[in-house]
Amino acid sequence: MKSIKSRIWIEDNENVFLGYGRVQLLKKIEETNSISAAAKELNMSYKKAWKLINSMNVSSQDALVITNTGGKDGGGTTLTPYGKKMIVNFETLNAACEDFLNTEFKKLYQL
Known part of the structure; x- marks a missing residue:
């Protein structure tokens, strides 16, 4: 079955704020608690x-990622509740876009 694919991203003043690759990075950070491992x-x-994390944090109303340096527990990186919300919001928007595009594609080509 044929389908249409696209990529979306959210910009802030013509700079990318959030897109597929950045969301994947955020998800890996949540999984590993480490920028390096992600x-x-x-x-x-x-x-x-x-650079991507810093760009997202600077462009955002709230931080998406918080880093903790060294210490006895060895530091680490965590997603903020806002960062987790942005992942869900982006994935919801992306899925809605794909559904819309596939519906329109099927109408146009009567597949």
Whole structure:
């Protein structure tokens, strides 16, 4: 069965705030509690991951990610409740877009 695919992203002043790749990074950070581990699992450099996280946090009304440095527990990175909400919101919006596009595609091509 044929279907249409697309990518969406949310911009802030023409800069990407949130998109598929950034959401994947946030999900891996939630899973691993580590920017380094998340980046490694996504075959991304730590520097790029950090740049993306910083960009999202700066563009956002609230932080999506909080980092804790060193200490006896070794630091770590966590998603904020707002960060978790943004993942859900983005995935909901993305699914709605795909549903809409597939519905329109089927109408146009009567598949």
